[in-house]
Amino acid sequence: MLQAHQLAIGYPQRRVAEGIDLAVGRGEVLCLLGPNGAGKTTLFKTLLGLIPALDGTVEIDGKPVASLSRQALARTVAYVPQAQVMEFAYTVLDLVLMGRTAHLGPFAAPSMADYNRAHAALDELDILDLADREANRISGGQRQLCLIARALAQDAPLLVMDEPTASLDLGNRFLVLDRVRALRERGFGVVFSTHDPDQARELATRVAVIADGRLAAYGTPGETLTGPTLSAVYGVPVIVERTESGRYVVGPLRT
Numbered sequence: 001m002l003q004a005h006q007l008a009i010g011y012p013q014r015r016v017a018e019g020i021d022l023a024v025g026r027g028e029v030l031c032l033l034g035p036n037g038a039g040k041t042t043l044f045k046t047l048l049g050l051i052p053a054l055d056g057t058v059e060i061d062g063k064p065v066a067s068l069s070r071q072a073l074a075r076t077v078a079y080v081p082q083a084q085v086m087e088f089a090y091t092v093l094d095l096v097l098m099g100r101t102a103h104l105g106p107f108a109a110p111s112m113a114d115y116n117r118a119h120a121a122l123d124e125l126d127i128l129d130l131a132d133r134e135a136n137r138i139s140g141g142q143r144q145l146c147l148i149a150r151a152l153a154q155d156a157p158l159l160v161m162d163e164p165t166a167s168l169d170l171g172n173r174f175l176v177l178d179r180v181r182a183l184r185e186r187g188f189g190v191v192f193s194t195h196d197p198d199q200a201r202e203l204a205t206r207v208a209v210i211a212d213g214r215l216a217a218y219g220t221p222g223e224t225l226t227g228p229t230l231s232a233v234y235g236v237p238v239i240v241e242r243t244e245s246g247r248y249v250v251g252p253l254r255t
Contacts, residue, residue, distance in 0.1 A: 008055035074102035099153035
């Protein structure tokens with residue numbers, strides 16, 4: 001569904017990273033890891049055509065992303081940014097309804113089916129009770145869930161999620177990860193970034209690690225989420241251990 005080849009990302013005066021090759025297909029989850037400032041958000045914006053690539057190519061369903069209209073792109077890819085305060089006092093329902101814009105004609109108003117889809121997305125994340133609240137008067141974690149609901153209402157087969165669990169409490173973090181797992185099983189493609197290698201190991205079919213201006217590792221979780229790789233990328237000694245239950249966890253290497 002989405003493929004990048006020899007991609008260089010950044011801005012006219014600053015190249016952030018280069019030589020990036022990655023892909024995600026239907027029923028796959030690509031997890032992006034890297035230290036703060038490595039370029040994860042810049043990569044997402046480049047994959048979505050929000051900023052131009054400095055070099056290389058990005059294709060969605062075999063077509064250059066730059067050749068797609070905004071509506072065609074929105075019907076294919078839904079973006080979940082990091083939660084932030086919004087300029088206008090939209091209600092939560094209005095915010096989620098924006099995900100239906102790609103399916104509306106010019107000047108068309110949302111139909112009852114669009115409202116039903118928005119309500120269903122809110123209900124799927126257990127926040128239907130927030131529908132009439134102002135999106136700027138709820139917590140940052142609740143606002144993050146609203147942005148995920150907007151992406152679900154968009155009904156795009158590919159979701160790009162920028163640290164979707166960063167501001168969530170434990171229960172809602174598990175809820176979102178469960179939804180990502182369900183989307184994968186339903187044949188959606190998902191790209192999401194996280195600072196938690198354990199999340200990547202649990203959900204990802206492939207992992208991309210960006211550090212020092214390059215793709216430091218790319219492959220299956222078993223190939224990429226190793227103690228030496230994570231220690232080199234994050235600059236702290238860590239160890240990957242297997243618990244009695246069979247799960248792998250990352251912890252500090254203590255001497």
